Amino acid sequence: MLTTYTQQINGETWLVEDDRDNLKISYRLKEIVAEEQSEFQHVMIVDSFDFGRTLVLDGVVQTTSADGHIYNEMITHVPLSIHPNAKKVLIIGGGDCGAAQEAAKYEQVETIDLVEIDQTVVKLCQEYLPEVSGRLSDPRVHYHFTDGMQYVKEHKNEYDVIIVDSSDPVGPGEVLFAKSFYLDIYDALKTDGLMVCQSMSPFLNQEITSQTYRRIGETFPHQKLYIATIPTYPGALWSFTIGSKEHQNINVESFDKQTKYVNYNILKSCFELPAFLQKFV
Numbered sequence: 001m002l003t004t005y006t007q008q009i010n011g012e013t014w015l016v017e018d019d020r021d022n023l024k025i026s027y028r029l030k031e032i033v034a035e036e037q038s039e040f041q042h043v044m045i046v047d048s049f050d051f052g053r054t055l056v057l058d059g060v061v062q063t064t065s066a067d068g069h070i071y072n073e074m075i076t077h078v079p080l081s082i083h084p085n086a087k088k089v090l091i092i093g094g095g096d097c098g099a100a101q102e103a104a105k106y107e108q109v110e111t112i113d114l115v116e117i118d119q120t121v122v123k124l125c126q127e128y129l130p131e132v133s134g135r136l137s138d139p140r141v142h143y144h145f146t147d148g149m150q151y152v153k154e155h156k157n158e159y160d161v162i163i164v165d166s167s168d169p170v171g172p173g174e175v176l177f178a179k180s181f182y183l184d185i186y187d188a189l190k191t192d193g194l195m196v197c198q199s200m201s202p203f204l205n206q207e208i209t210s211q212t213y214r215r216i217g218e219t220f221p222h223q224k225l226y227i228a229t230i231p232t233y234p235g236a237l238w239s240f241t242i243g244s245k246e247h248q249n250i251n252v253e254s255f256d257k258q259t260k261y262v263n264y265n266i267l268k269s270c271f272e273l274p275a276f277l278q279k280f281v
Contacts, residue, residue, distance in 0.1 A: 095121030
């Protein structure tokens with residue numbers, strides 16, 4: 001089974017990811033585990049030699065067994081350590097279920113609504129990517145297979161924390177970087193609510209990182225940028241942006257969740273930005 005997004009090189013199968021027009025990243029594959037063309041995109045689970053099983057959407061790596069926990073822990077534990085008592089959490093995107101699995105580690109969280117437009121992503125990750133999805137079956141997690149942009153328009157003053165776990169701003173993920181979307185998120189949050197989104201590589205996507213930071217700052221009284229190193233993402237250094245109505249600081253004196261990457265010191269230090277980032281955010 002050979003797809004548009006793989007190539008045969010010297011008798012071996014490689015996934016070749018095109019990042020913009022200037023960079024190609026190639027992964028040698030053991031096998032293509034599963035693939036489907038959904039209504040929205042091409043969805044594939046591959047097994048790579050260095051990063052294990054990997055979710056690929058339209059030829060672009062989204063998460064891997066080797067380092068997917070870094071992204072999912074950072075996009076989840078940081079906002080949930082800032083909000084002092086989040087009970088209702090909304091995740092937009094996040095079809096690999098990794099962020100939902102991390103949010104479920106908080107006992108005070110009563111409801112996790114996961115809004116993913118493409119049910120195929122959840123289905124394949126639950127079946128073939130348990131290292132990321134954990135085959136999540138927590139009763140507090142409710143799946144909504146619908147448009148996240150429309151969903152937030154219909155829910156006002158409802159959530160404590162909203163996590164926008166979107167793919168890159170192309171295809172189905174493009175609308176999740178628009179200012180109008182952030183305004184709808186603001187309305188969907190409670191009076192002391194906060195949101196977080198991934199804001200791309202500050203090396204390779206400076207314009208998107210800066211634009212996201214600016215738009216969230218125009219929408220929320222408080223905004224913060226933080227970073228993590230994620231090996232499989234182009235540029236490796238990755239950014240996240242928080243928009244908050246009230247809470248700004250890490251609200252824990254210790255961190256007791258079972259994680260592979262995040263600890264108390266990471267939570268405190270991730271907001272310490274290198275000089276080049278301090279200048280353009």
